[in-house]
Structure formats: structure tokens, C-alpha cells
Amino acid sequence: MRVAALLGASCFCGLMALCQQPTPDPPVQPGTLAKSNPVDTEDKRILGIVPNYRTSPSLTEYKPISVREKFVIATQDSFDRGTVILAAAFAGEGQLTNANRSFGQGAAGYGRYFGTSYADFVIGNYMTEAIYPAILHQDPRYFRRGSGSGWSRLGYAIGQTFWTHSDSGRMQFNYSEILGNSTAVAISNAYYQDNRDAASALTKLGTQIGVDLAANVLKEFSSDLNRKLFRRHHGDQSHTP
Numbered sequence: 001m002r003v004a005a006l007l008g009a010s011c012f013c014g015l016m017a018l019c020q021q022p023t024p025d026p027p028v029q030p031g032t033l034a035k036s037n038p039v040d041t042e043d044k045r046i047l048g049i050v051p052n053y054r055t056s057p058s059l060t061e062y063k064p065i066s067v068r069e070k071f072v073i074a075t076q077d078s079f080d081r082g083t084v085i086l087a088a089a090f091a092g093e094g095q096l097t098n099a100n101r102s103f104g105q106g107a108a109g110y111g112r113y114f115g116t117s118y119a120d121f122v123i124g125n126y127m128t129e130a131i132y133p134a135i136l137h138q139d140p141r142y143f144r145r146g147s148g149s150g151w152s153r154l155g156y157a158i159g160q161t162f163w164t165h166s167d168s169g170r171m172q173f174n175y176s177e178i179l180g181n182s183t184a185v186a187i188s189n190a191y192y193q194d195n196r197d198a199a200s201a202l203t204k205l206g207t208q209i210g211v212d213l214a215a216n217v218l219k220e221f222s223s224d225l226n227r228k229l230f231r232r233h234h235g236d237q238s239h240t241p
Helices: 002-017 067-078 081-096 106-136 150-159 175-188 198-238
Strands: 163-165 171-173
Touching: 067 106, 081 106, 106 175, 106 198, 150 198, 175 198
Parallel strands: none
Antiparallel strands: 163 171
């Protein structure tokens, strides 16, 4: 249920961002860089909640990042207030559906749901953004396409979940995403006493990958959403007497 909601919300935001094309910027000559726009700078959070520390605006002049930088990204994503908010929301959904009966209800039960939900995020982040990328020499960043039709960009964002860049710049299967989340799910069996069967593990793996997929869609279209909101805000101000 949570994956369907995240995918639905992220896809809706992406398509809404392109329902009305923004006023095109002046053409840029080949071989030159467009002038920076304050609206296009990378916000630390998408919609004020989703952490956005590992998004790169483009693949122009690709440069790999060090192992230390990979761990910095994972740390920023893990201990951002947005991650805490998302963990709190997932904990509420888990308690409402009584997903783990051994956790119980009430404040104590919610605390258990929150602790395990937050652990899922932190372990998953370090596995997919730092540990496995360091071992496998893969780049954990999301490289925004930023051009083309809404549907092509949506497909690109989804594809980036399963294909990534190696530190050499070549495209390859995103082993870090799949192996990292699989390892996180295996570790989570230590604190999810009610759901330790294969079906539950596959469901949790699908949830982890689905969350990352939804985040990629939001990262692809976040700049468009910000541009629309920014221009609308200034448009409203200009009409204020």
C-alpha cells in the first residue's frame, strides 16, 4: 500500500510539473553551459520532506566521487529531518494496519514501529549509497535528465533505479541498489519477529526498491515543480496591490 501511494504521488507530481510547459530559456550554443538559475539549484529536500543530497543536475563532465563522499551522502540522507518524518509516517501506517502484532499498540507500540522503520531507512541508505557502491565501484548519485517529454523522463527516472554509472562513467546494472536493499531486508529480520518468511522478505524488498524508485521520479521533476511554484509565487506577488 505504501509503495502504491508513493509511486502514485511521485508520478502525479512529475506529470503535473509538465502539464504546462514553462517559458523556454534562450537557446544555448553547443559546447557552452547555460547560465545558472536560482530556481534550478539543488534543494536539500524535495517538497520540504524528501532528502535530496545525492542528485546531480546533469552528466556533463562526469567526475566520480570518492568512498568518503559516498559515506557522506549516506549519512546526510540517513540523519536528515525528512528521513525522520518519513519514518514516522511509515510507523503510523504500520501501526494502523497492525503490520507487526508483537509491537503492540499505544505509545510504546508506535515507538517500536518508528524505531524499526527508521532503522530500515538508515540501513538501506548505507547499504545502497555507501557500502556496496564503495565495494562495487558504483556511483550512488541520481543524474537528472532534465529534458525531453514527461513520459521519457519518467521512464528514465524509473530506469535509473536499475541502471547506474560505475566510477569509470560506464552504465551498468545497479547491483548496489538490489544487493544493498536485499542485505538491509536480511538484517531487518533481526527486529521484525512476526514476518520472517520468504514472502514477507520479498514484500519488504519490493517496498525498499519502490521507495527509491519513487524518490528518483521526484528528483527528476523536482526542479520543474520548484520552477512552477517559484514563478507562480512571484506572479502572485506582482499582482498584489
